[in-house]
Amino acid sequence: MDKNAKLPENETGAVLFNVEPIILKYHYEIDYLHSYAQDSPFFAGLAHGKLLGSRCTGCGHVYATPRGHCMECGAATAWAELPTEGRVHTYTTCYYGGEAFLEETPFTLILVEFERVDTLFLSRLVGVEPDEVTIGMPVRAKFRRNSTFRPTDVYFVPL
Structure with missing residues (x-):
């Protein structure tokens, strides 16, 4: 048994910003694999x-x-396949949004009603x-040219 054994030291670690409570800042990165499965x-x-x-x-x-x-x-x-044209069933204007929508605030969310489709x-x-x-109001679906595989890849514009 080596009583003088120790782990090797390196230059990585965290920077201490505050003592009570301790707040640490360190870089964290991960590759996330996601499956949409049946969707x-x-x-x-x-x-x-x-x-x-x-x-x-x-x-049916x-x-x-x-x-x-x-x-x-x-x-x-x-x-x-659904139609790409419909009409506004109802709407709301969002003055606050998540990080993905901050640059677009305020933005309008709509529930689109389609012919021969039972839900919105x-x-x-x-x-x-x-x-x-x-x-x-009649509206038409538009799609991002470069897909991000998110629900926001589709949006609507007035017809």
């Missing part, structure tokens, strides 16, 4: 300029926000001042 077709659709929802294989209920099973009858659903789709409305948005 992958939705995000692949956005990358190809398509909105995909789901249609119940039992009762169509969901703008895809799901694996029908909320009405419980049957499995299948992927279905949440997205942003771009190109309209908040006081110009109206219920029933």
